Amino acid sequence: MIFKKTDLEDAYIIELERLGDSRGFFARAFCENEFANHGIDFSIVQANTSYSAKKHTLRGMHYQDKPYQEAKLIKCTKGAIFDVIIDMRMDSPTFKQWEGIELSEQNRKMLYVPEGFAHGFMTLEDETEVYYPVTQSYTPGAEKGIRWDDPAFNIQWPAPAEIVSEKDESWPFYENTVDKELRHQL
Numbered sequence: 781m782i783f784k785k786t787d788l789e790d791a792y793i794i795e796l797e798r799l800g801d802s803r804g805f806f807a808r809a810f811c812e813n814e815f816a817n818h819g820i821d822f823s824i825v826q827a828n829t830s831y832s833a834k835k836h837t838l839r840g841m842h843y844q845d846k847p848y849q850e851a852k853l854i855k856c857t858k859g860a861i862f863d864v865i866i867d868m869r870m871d872s873p874t875f876k877q878w879e880g881i882e883l884s885e886q887n888r889k890m891l892y893v894p895e896g897f898a899h900g901f902m903t904l905e906d907e908t909e910v911y912y913p914v915t916q917s918y919t920p921g922a923e924k925g926i927r928w929d930d931p932a933f934n935i936q937w938p939a940p941a942e943i944v945s946e947k948d949e950s951w952p953f954y955e956n957t958v959d960k961e962l963r964h965q966l
């Protein structure tokens with residue numbers, strides 16, 4: 781696995797290290813030891829698949845509150861997404877910064893999302909599937925979100941969002957509530 785630092789502290793783009801032969805190639809999609817070599821303890825407790833029928837469906841921006849924070853390893857197995865993370869850790873040098881990367885069936889890249897980051901994506905093709913192991917069980921009471929179009933972050937999505945869930949439409953704007961909640965947790 782090839783780990784490449786992103787501009788955000790502790791987040792990585794991971795590319796496959798292909799061992800090719802006449803059949804095709806073999807590559808690790810996860811390796812506990814290689815993660816440990818990068819200082820990451822990634823203990824999978826759940827793995828999710830999401831399917832979106834339509835291009836420009838947007839899911840996000842999601843995270844779980846302390847003590848249920850989760851790390852995620854995002855891989856697009858069919859179609860393509862613009863995957864976005866925001867560093868929500870108040871003590872991080874990249875606090876409140878966002879980064880986006882295209883993950884696709886073709887490029888086979890993965891994004892390692894550390895605990896304390898909000899995560900979301902926009903599909904770039906119809907019939908897109910995303911597969912992602914996570915390090916925490918789903919905890920509905922700890923589910924949090926911020927709006928994908930929040931001016932506090934100004935995420936540059938590649939297209940207007942066409943399909944968004946009611947839940948994602950109803951997340952608060954950061955400056956109104958999230959900032960106060962996060963400060964309260966410190």
Ligand SMILES: Cc1cn([C@H]2C[C@H](O)[C@@H](COP(=O)(O)OP(=O)(O)O[C@H]3O[C@@H](C)C(=O)[C@@H](O)[C@H]3O)O2)c(=O)[nH]c1=O
Pocket residue numbers: 828830839840842843899900901917918945947
């Ligand atoms: C996330 C999740 C949802 N659900 C249920 C709740 C609901 O009935 C249905 C759909 O949930 P949501 O609308 O929250 O699904 P979705 O908007 O796809 O949520 C996901 O978005 C991406 C961006 C992430 O980063 C994930 O961690 C997760 O938050 O599935 C579970 O049972 N387990 C889970 O782990």
